[in-house]
Amino acid sequence: MQPAPFHHAPPTDPHLTVLHRDDDLLVLSKPSGLLSVPGKTPALADCLERRARDANPGALLVHRLDRDTSGIMLMARNPKAQRHLGLQFERRMTLKTYIARVWGEIDGEQGCVDAPIACDWPNRPKQMIDRENGRPAQTEWMVMEREAQATRLMLRPLTGRSHQLRVHMLSLGHPVLGDNFYAHERALAAADRLQLHALELTIRHPADGRICTFRDPCPF
Numbered sequence: 001m002q003p004a005p006f007h008h009a010p011p012t013d014p015h016l017t018v019l020h021r022d023d024d025l026l027v028l029s030k031p032s033g034l035l036s037v038p039g040k041t042p043a044l045a046d047c048l049e050r051r052a053r054d055a056n057p058g059a060l061l062v063h064r065l066d067r068d069t070s071g072i073m074l075m076a077r078n079p080k081a082q083r084h085l086g087l088q089f090e091r092r093m094t095l096k097t098y099i100a101r102v103w104g105e106i107d108g109e110q111g112c113v114d115a116p117i118a119c120d121w122p123n124r125p126k127q128m129i130d131r132e133n134g135r136p137a138q139t140e141w142m143v144m145e146r147e148a149q150a151t152r153l154m155l156r157p158l159t160g161r162s163h164q165l166r167v168h169m170l171s172l173g174h175p176v177l178g179d180n181f182y183a184h185e186r187a188l189a190a191a192d193r194l195q196l197h198a199l200e201l202t203i204r205h206p207a208d209g210r211i212c213t214f215r216d217p218c219p220f
Helices: 048-055 079-090 164-171 185-189
Strands: 018-021 025-030 070-076 095-103 110-114 117-119 127-129 138-146 150-157 196-204 211-215
Touching: 025 048, 048 070, 070 079, 070 211, 079 196, 095 164, 117 164, 127 164, 138 164, 150 164
Parallel strands: 070 196
Antiparallel strands: 018 025, 025 070, 095 150, 095 196, 110 138, 117 127, 138 150, 196 211
16 A cells, blocks of 8 residues: 655745754754655755755765654765765764654564565555565664553664665564554554654764764654
8 A cells, every 4th residue: 555645845944954064064953754855846846955055055965864754864065075974874884873653562672673675666665574685684772661552762773774764663563653654554643743763873074083973852
């Protein structure tokens, strides 16, 4: 079943939130509901990349977040920094921490999902677990808080597959609340937005290699 089409206008208040800016880096807080990059039609032209470039000419994309995921997103301010940061993501030298609220009470206090992911072509852009043809994907999880019908988790993706956290939580039987791609009806109705937030990102600064951690407080 295909997810419902997206009809809501992207959030505009605030128009752009800059968490850090220097000669090489632009660290932004992406709101839920805003695309990282432009979509395929003029109606989907508004995105974080365009807003960032309007205010910071020459800003360059390094990585993306799903439209409905909020939190830390990093851009480079020159091509050298972009290459440096891109290699860090490619070689898994970054440390990414997310917060998620998932359906139900998960067993145990922590664990690691090791399940390869591939595109679900008949239902793209959805992804799925595919143990024969999927690309390796690992996600560490830890319980932060237990609620009546949900569990708040800290998630650390060790790989960077599309929809990885959402698909891995679904594979455990605990879809992310408010997920219009993967949640069942009750889990979808349990929140007014996708309950997934990129909380922290740790990188090596492209100028001198020092370790930098940026944080965007969770809004839910």
